[in-house]
Amino acid sequence: MPSPSWSAKRERQYEHIRRGLRRSGKSEKLAEEIAARTVNKERARQGEAEHASRSSVEDLSSGRRGGLRSHQGPGGRTRAQLYNEAKARGIKGRSSMSKAQLERALR
Known part of the structure; x- marks a missing residue:
């Protein structure tokens, strides 16, 4: 579920990822979790999040990684x-x- 602190852009990003995962056959619950984690990681990378783990900031971006791991x-x-x-x-x-x-x- 999108956080109230997300911007409109992040809400659109969340919905886009969630819908794509649902179309590929993921359950609603799993699609929501993956989408939220992806958006939160991007927020951390951009400095929008209050707290950010080292792996969120230093790791490859979600778009670049594209299933590599x-x-x-x-x-x-x-x-x-x-x-x-x-x-x-x-x-x-x-x-x-x-x-x-x-x-x-x-x-």
Whole structure:
């Protein structure tokens, strides 16, 4: 659901992404979540958001990424994404782990 603090442009962007995901067969709930996350990431990149994670600001933009990291295939998630999940799960020694080690620890 769009945030009341979004501009008209961000609301249009949200609706465009949500409709496209629905047309491609995603459930309404998943389409709304993906659209909101995408818009919020773009807001963070443009300095419109009050809070922004490092990965939101430093990572490739949503448009440029275009499915490069769909969390599938040989690339999978980035090390930063794996690290953040390991942190959330409380895995010890995560800061010195490589991407492969983080993937194994999270399985």
